[in-house]
Amino acid sequence: MEDNNTAKLYVLTGFLGSGKTTVMLKILERLKGHRVGIIQNEFGKLGIDGTILRNDDIQMVEINRGSIFCSCLKLNFVQALSEMAAQDLEYLFVESSGLSDPSNIEEILEATKVMSGKEYDFKGVICLVDAVNFAEQLEDLETVYRQLKHCHLAVITKKDLVNSQQIEHLIKKIREINPVCKIETSILGELDFHFLEEDLLLYQWAEGEETTNSEETKPKTLFMDFDGEIEKQKLISFLTNLIPDVYRIKGFFHLKGEGWNQVDVVGSKIDFKKSNIYEKSQLVFISKIGPAIIRKIYSAWEETVGSEMKLRN
Missing domain, CATH: 3.30.1220.10 (CobW-like, C-terminal domain)
Incomplete structure (x- = not known):
């Protein structure tokens, strides 16, 4: 039987500049009146996106200077998840850094359960795909590949900046990496929010694995x-x-x-x-x-x- 006090947990990934903060703002609008928390992860310690998102209606924690999936910050992430579990939230969104590789999310949730004694209702990983820059990013970085491989919902952002042929090519590329994830498109953060009522874990493709994020691979x-x-x-x-x-x-x-x-x-x-x-x-x-x-x-x-x-x- 589901615990009604268990927060629904979503992890938001996507490479730098794909529009995570814009989408997050639209989700917050959609969930106005609900008890929502955000754990936000940036490589830059200025917490710039945190400044944009912060308001009095949400619980927010910022973890900067690296990826929350890296061993260098993993404990901070588990502690933040444990603290948020005590906040009586309905929803918790983790907005990860654009350079994060979430391959080990299940391991982190298991560690949170051990530390806090509480379990999240994990709803899935949402990966934002930048319609304009994705092809070039995919060539350059394993991170982009991993984000897609381990997602349950892929959202193609900036749809208005490309043509229908480019969208078809993008979908084909996504399907080569993740044959089963749900695919949506978005313009300026607007998208179909029905995923909030769905079980995205039905679209699970990859098994958990060791993240590629490490102290050695962390960019300057x-x-x-x-x-x-x-x-x-x-x-x-x-x-x-x-x-x-x-x-x-x-x-x-x-x-x-x-x-x-x-x-x-x-x-x-x-x-x-x-x-x-x-x-x-x-x-x-x-x-x-x-x-x-x-x-x-x-x-x-x-x-x-x-x-x-x-x-x-």
Whole structure:
């Protein structure tokens, strides 16, 4: 018999920039009035997405500086799950880092049960597939393959930015990796929320295995702090110079004549969106080239902006 006090647990995966926070905001709208918790995992310790998601109606924990499925943070994740189990929640969503490999989720849930004495009603892994950048990401990274292999629902995001032929090709590619998962499409975070009433575990494909996330495979992450404001075009030039060498750049920046903006770089696309006032301009860089990115950032900044900034680990 099902325990009515058992929270329904969903794990949200998808590579950097696939739209996890946007989808999470839509899910929160859908579940307004319900007791909802979020465990959010970012490689960047600024907790930028946490700033966007945070409100008084949800319980939220942020775990940064790595993947929650890696041995380096696995205990933190189990502790967070155990603490959330005591919060009398109806739903708990785990928004994992874009570089996370959830292959060992069953092992982590088992450890949580041992630590807390409580069990979650695990509803499945939802993987977001970036319609624009997925093909290139899949070529580069085992993580993207693993996220799809271990999901129960694949959601193709940014459907409006590609044509129907590209969608068909994407579905074919997904089916090569995961022949049974449910597939949906999404535009700006909107999707069919019927999955909240379904048993997604019916679409289980892969058995649990050891995650590829480890201290050794963790990419270099750097943080920039900047006091003052700059022209938008200068910032665009700076970011464009770095695109080939990073998986992702995001943050908040004060732009001359335009105020505070949320900055988001995915693939070759640079997006700006008006934001609330932030304490200072900050960016997070996730490097493709390890520590060599440090010199690249300083060089690009000097060439395009020139004002004083601080870079830190």
